[in-house]
Amino acid sequence: MNDEIQRLQTALQAFAQEREWEQFHSPKNLAAALSVEAAELLEHFQWLTEEQSRSLPDAKRDAVAEEVADVFLYLLQLSDKLGIDPLDAARKKLQLNANKYPVERAKGTSKKYSEL
Known part of the structure; x- marks a missing residue:
């Protein structure tokens, strides 16, 4: 595993332990929390046009960065x-996607692999 990822996971473990939060951090609860945070990320883009979503003002970009984190x-x-x-x-999934979406069939289309 990447050293930086390992250090971040260790810091997260310490953060939770100091607050006695490990009791709440079951895989189910973490997956639910992840889903909630992903929805909060999406909320920043709600009602924006495609162009607006590509050129966020600095304050909005900072708020999006917090949700990404x-x-x-x-x-x-x-x-x-x-x-x-x-x-x-992620590497394995990227390879699986490369197999599902070969360039010659997927280039320039947003169709799902089963529709190519």
């Missing part, structure tokens, strides 16, 4: 609880 931190905690290396999982 929340999503990332919960994902790291969930990965830690389940013994999943998130970087390894």
Whole structure:
């Protein structure tokens, strides 16, 4: 596992232990919290046009960055609880997606792999 990811997971463990929060950090609860934070991230883009979503004002971008961090931190905690290396999982998933969406069939389309 990447050293930086491991250090961040260790810091998250210490943060939770200091507050006696481990009791609440079951995989189910962490997955639910992750979903809530992802919805809060999405909320910042609600009702924006495509163009507006691509050019956020600095204050909005900072708020989005905080939600990205929340999503990332919960994902790291969930990965830690389940013994999943998130970087390894991401690499494997990228390869699976490359197989599902070969360039010659997927280029320029948003169709799902089963529709290509």
